[in-house]
Amino acid sequence: MKARLAVFVGALPFVLAPPLQAQDLGPHVRKIKDGIYVYAAKPQDSNVSFILTREGPVMIDTGQTPADSHAAMGILKKLGSQPARFIVHTEPHDDHTVGDFVFSPPAVVIAHAGATESLRKASTAERNQKMAAEYPEMREILKGYRQVLPHIEYQNRMTLKLGERTFELIYLKNVHSEADTAIWLPGERVLWATAAVGVKRFPNIRPFLTIPDILASIKLMRALNPEVVIAGHGAPGTTRIFDEMERYYGLLLERVGGMAREGKTLEAIKADLRMPEFDDWAGKERFPSNVDAAWRAVKGN
Template sequence: MNSQFASVADLEEKTTTFVQLSEHCWGYTAEGDPNTGVIIGEESVLIVDTLATPVMAARLIAEIRRLTDKPIKYVVLSHYHAVRVLGASAYRAEGLQEIIASQGTYELIVERGAQDMRSEYERFPRLFQAFESIPGLTWPTLLFKEEITLSMSGLEVHVLHPGAGHTRGDTVVWVPAEKVLFSGDLVECDAACYTGDAQLADWPTTLAALREFGAEKLLPGRGPALTTPAEVARGLDYTADFVTTLYACAREAVAAGMNLRQAMAHTRRAMDPKFAQVFIYEHCLPFDVVRAIDEASGIRHPRIWTAERDQEMWHGLQSTD
């Protein structure tokens, strides 16, 4: 394993795609980089996740402005991670009125938002183009515990917390009239699941709840837009397989008294044949294994990742001691 984070060497610019999912719903994807959802109503626009910096968000705004001059009234945060939320300030000049988040997401921003901002940037600098343009943490203006419903000129948009998984504050956006679901990082496709802040035991139950929506199209947190019911099922199955395989390996490692390096090797034997080829796998796996070992050891609430802890973990995996 390299002495630097796998993502530090990832410098290749990704090609973005702005694809229409239904009459009002769009997906902005970038070859395994974080996705952003867009809902264009009759009078306003809603964004699901903001991109990582205002400069990056401006590129999406330019795509939206090719379609409509309606104000971008709402931003929804699917969770608290910096790469998802720190571009929010770019939308203020576009008519932004509300930044919506779950109570759990707000609590995580308070608890660890500043540490996460530094940690994520140092791990994966390419995802934070023009980092200096970020004015600070993004703070929600409208909180909910379980669900709120927005009416965008008659188009019902449900913003809800279906359960814990990627984080304990995960939020999805559901447009029932068009059967489109924006899942955030609760669902991935052809990209590794980052589980450093996850609730792994809960995640499969939350995925089962998402299946009950009957979505015909789904924008995952990373990977291509899923545009048929069969593709939606594939994304849900893929994510469930990744999460359950990882956590099963961690439980086995803890039961056998393995150290972290042994646990990593044990996990790779199960995970590599299925997932080694997908986007950001080498970046995510060390963080995934550490969190999975923690949870299997009884640490229910994820420990805070700091830039210093990141380096300690990474170098520990290089050690031959």
């Protein structure tokens, strides 16, 4: 009896120690599944994700700003985790990659082919100067800034196995940047869907991107049958994020197509087109690029 009690008492502190709750990590961290967390300081900021494994964590993107990357480092420490082993970029743009220097070394950075070239051309120094001028606390953080280029560039598909988890990296062509990577965890059924999709946010459709390619990528991602969908920016959700984007592009193509058939010019369409269903979406200044892309799609070029 005594021996049993001793074992029981000895085990007590461990039994009573509550599992770490997401709220202990601050109001901006959301627990997705065991060992999977997403952080964004503001609703439209880029998402930073932490996926813990027995062999250390993998991060997906490193923050909207270097201040967010520092906050992300704090979260990783609170999770009691080892330093990040790998960083996977959903895209090369600054608002997803500027904080790599906070984690690498030792983290190894993985991106799709084309990411290095895109990062080299980016006006990151300018963006950093502007942020340092606007936010005094950023000045200190930016003193440590150094551009980190991907250590590994993969082509088309890549599988990363770490500890008990499998990460499938899937290139999405012409959806947002020069190198967009969706990340699929088949065991957990969690999908990082990149900026190919947004949450109540107009996309920035650059001239080299096409709506048919974006729709094809959404179809490809939906076919994975994910339980959780995490866009590049915005709250984690489900495949309803895909439904909403398809509804948006469907209506956009229908209306631009109709006006083009009436003989309206692109300029006239830009002036006349209304999408009242999406009035609550952020990033209205990007809408003209959406009309351009719809025009290219309906004109077949």
